[in-house]
Amino acid sequence: MQIQLEKTLDVEVVERHLAELWRQTSGGDLPDDEFAVLRARVANLLVYVAQESSLKEVNGIIAELTAMHPSRVLLLLGETEKRDHDIELAAETFCQTEKRSGAKRLCCEEITLRASGSFVSELPSAALPLLVPDLTTFLWWRAPLAAANVNPDKVFAALLQASDRLVVDSAEFVDPFADLRALTKLFTDQDYAHVGISDLNWARLTSWRALLAGFYDVPAYQPLLDSVDEVRIDYLAPEKLGMNAGGTTARAAVAPQAVLIAGWLASRLGWNLANDQSGASPADETLILNFSITNRVRATEDSSTNPIENQGSGPTVREGAAARTITLEFHRVEHPEGKPGRLVQVELHSKSASPASFAVARSTDNLHLIAEARVKKDVHRGRVMPVRNRSAAQLLGREMEILCNDRIYQEAIAVGAGLIH
Numbered sequence: 001m002q003i004q005l006e007k008t009l010d011v012e013v014v015e016r017h018l019a020e021l022w023r024q025t026s027g028g029d030l031p032d033d034e035f036a037v038l039r040a041r042v043a044n045l046l047v048y049v050a051q052e053s054s055l056k057e058v059n060g061i062i063a064e065l066t067a068m069h070p071s072r073v074l075l076l077l078g079e080t081e082k083r084d085h086d087i088e089l090a091a092e093t094f095c096q097t098e099k100r101s102g103a104k105r106l107c108c109e110e111i112t113l114r115a116s117g118s119f120v121s122e123l124p125s126a127a128l129p130l131l132v133p134d135l136t137t138f139l140w141w142r143a144p145l146a147a148a149n150v151n152p153d154k155v156f157a158a159l160l161q162a163s164d165r166l167v168v169d170s171a172e173f174v175d176p177f178a179d180l181r182a183l184t185k186l187f188t189d190q191d192y193a194h195v196g197i198s199d200l201n202w203a204r205l206t207s208w209r210a211l212l213a214g215f216y217d218v219p220a221y222q223p224l225l226d227s228v229d230e231v232r233i234d235y236l237a238p239e240k241l242g243m244n245a246g247g248t249t250a251r252a253a254v255a256p257q258a259v260l261i262a263g264w265l266a267s268r269l270g271w272n273l274a275n276d277q278s279g280a281s282p283a284d285e286t287l288i289l290n291f292s293i294t295n296r297v298r299a300t301e302d303s304s305t306n307p308i309e310n311q312g313s314g315p316t317v318r319e320g321a322a323a324r325t326i327t328l329e330f331h332r333v334e335h336p337e338g339k340p341g342r343l344v345q346v347e348l349h350s351k352s353a354s355p356a357s358f359a360v361a362r363s364t365d366n367l368h369l370i371a372e373a374r375v376k377k378d379v380h381r382g383r384v385m386p387v388r389n390r391s392a393a394q395l396l397g398r399e400m401e402i403l404c405n406d407r408i409y410q411e412a413i414a415v416g417a418g419l420i421h
Contacts, residue, residue, distance in 0.1 A: 011129045018091055018109060041108060043138060043400060044131045045071045046159055050078060050143040055112075058142070062110060064393035066094045069400050070108040072135070074127045077114045078143075078155060084117030087126050124158035131162070138400055139163035146178035160192055167399050169200040169392070170256035171341050176238075177253060180417035187410050198399040200392065201256055202409050207385050208261060208343060211360040211371040214383060215348075216306040221373060224356040229324050230349040231265065233258045234333045239340035254287060254330045254419075255341040262328060263416025264408070266291060268308045271326055273418065287330040289419060337366045362387065 045065075049058055055077065062073055090112045111130060115123050131137055139159050141148070145168065148156035160166060166186070173179040183199075186192055215221050235258040265271070271291035335344045345361035356375045363370055371382030 014089065014091075014111070014130060018111075041072045041132055041135060042069060043071045043136045045069075045073045045400075046076065046127065046131075046137065046139045046163065047073065048076045048078065048139070048141050048143055048155070048159060050080070052077060052079065052114075054142060059110075061391070061393045061396070063094050064391060065397055066108045068393075068397040071138075072108065072130075072132050073110040074130060075110055075112045076123050076127055076159075077112070078120035078123055079116040080120050082116035084119055085115060086119050087113055087115045087122060089113055089126075121155060124155055124162075128158070128162050136165070136403070137163045138165050138167060140167045140396065142169070142172065144174060144179060145182040146175060148182070157191075160186075160195060163195055165196040165198060165399070165403060166192075167198045167200065167396060170260065171201040171204075171238075173256055175253070176256045176259060177417060177419075180256065180259065180413050184410075184414050184417045187405070187414075196403050196405050197410075198402065198406075199260075199409065199413075200395040200399065202260060202406070202412075203395050203398060204390075205257060205261060205264075205343070207369055207388060208346065208360055209264060211369055211383055211385065212265075212346060212348075212358075213306060213308045214371060215358045215373065216308050218373075221356075221358065221375075224350045224352070224354060224375065225348065225358065227324070227350045227352040228326065228348045228358075229351055230327045230329070231262075232329045232331060232345070232347045232349070233262055234331045234344040234346075236335055236338045236340055236342050236344060237332050254332075255343075257341060257343050258330055259416040259419060260412055261343060261346055262330070262419065263412035263414070265308075266328075266415045267408070267411040269293075273415075274325070285332040289328045289330075291326040291328060293324060293326070335362060335366070336364065338362065 045062075047058060047062070049055065055075070058075065062075070065071075066073070092110045092112070094108050094110060111127075113123055113127055141156065141159075143156075145156075168183065170176065170180065170183075183197070186195070186197060216225060235255040238253070238255050266273070270293055272293065274290040274292050333344055338344060343362070345359060347357055347359040347361075350356045354376060356373065358371075358373050360369055360371050362368070367387055369385045369387060371384070373380040373382060
């Protein structure tokens with residue numbers, strides 16, 4: 001059920017309209033238990049979108065999300081490129097129903113605020129007073145981050161300052177490297193030290209990281225992994241391009257998932273990006289970068305024996321592994337029924353006296369991830385994990401259960417954002 005609110009930014013008036021909406025949703029003043037509903041709010045969720053075409057998708061996600069995390073949702077539509085139009089407000093209820101009877105039992109609310117042109121700058125001042133006090137506030141930002149950081153209207157800054165956690169999806173970045181660099185800066189900005197940062201695209205890589213880390217748990221593989229000198233990352237092209245922070249069409253770039261997995265490997269294993277890069281442009285189908293390992297760190301007794309899973313202050317590399325140059329290759333490939341921007345394969349090669357390769361790849365039917373090690377002519381099939389195509393609502397719901405920062409993710413994007421300038 002939705003109602004259009006009168007043209008006012010008075011909080012008391014808005015709350016009065018919401019109370020009336022809830023009375024209508026619950027079936028009026030009837031005392032029958034059949035009409036009893038529970039109004040639940042465990043968090044505030046601010047959602048910012050920059051295009052009206054995104055509203056239908058976002059509303060579908062919110063309807064699914066609120067079954068797991070009933071919240072007061074404030075959906076902000078800010079279309080800066082359109083002519084000036086003052087803020088409009090509408091309120092809507094989302095109700096979960098019993099499958100058998102269809103009776104409404106659990107409901108939450110969404111308030112939509114629309115503005116365009118110069119009035120977009122007023123959205124924070126209209127939305128923030130509507131937050132429910134003493135509840136955790138999440139900001140799901142669905143617009144370019146690089147543009148937000150230079151926006152003179154300071155919409156992003158105002159919303160972030162009032163939030164406890166920022167959630168983004170780097171799979172949607174139209175200019176990945178600019179947006180990843182902007183995200184990296186947020187980790188070091190003291191104005192937002194209180195804000196945790198999540199990336200739905202990082203959560204999609206959990207199985208990939210687990211399978212790759214699993215190779216380091218096999219004692220026989222460790223000397224070979226210490227001599228890896230070539231890494232190949234295959235990925236599908238991002239779905240579409242958009243406008244970058246400079247207002248021009250963003251170039252075809254390496255998919256953010258490929259950048260994140262490369263940053264994770266480099267940060268965990270102590271790789272240093274070489275200064276003299278002679279690789280191709282990120283617009284090409286193949287991009288080659290060179291890394292080196294110069295610092296050797298003795299593993300401490302309380303560190304994980306698996307260097308790629310080390311949770312300490314930095315990467316741990318077993319003493320005795322030889323310094324070497326590592327070539328990292330990004331390849332844009334095709335894969336049947338694969339989703340745009342997703343990883344297809346990550347392969348680590350050793351060309352030493354005992355040639356070996358360690359790969360995690362999608363199956364041909366795109367239903368499983370398969371880990372496989374090849375040592376000389378022997379092939380060792382490792383773990384097989386189902387591809388978990390979690391919905392955006394499921395991923396967002398998991399992130400709403402976390403408040404602290406993921407330091408490993410922070411280090412991964414810091415490296416990844418510096419790969420290409």
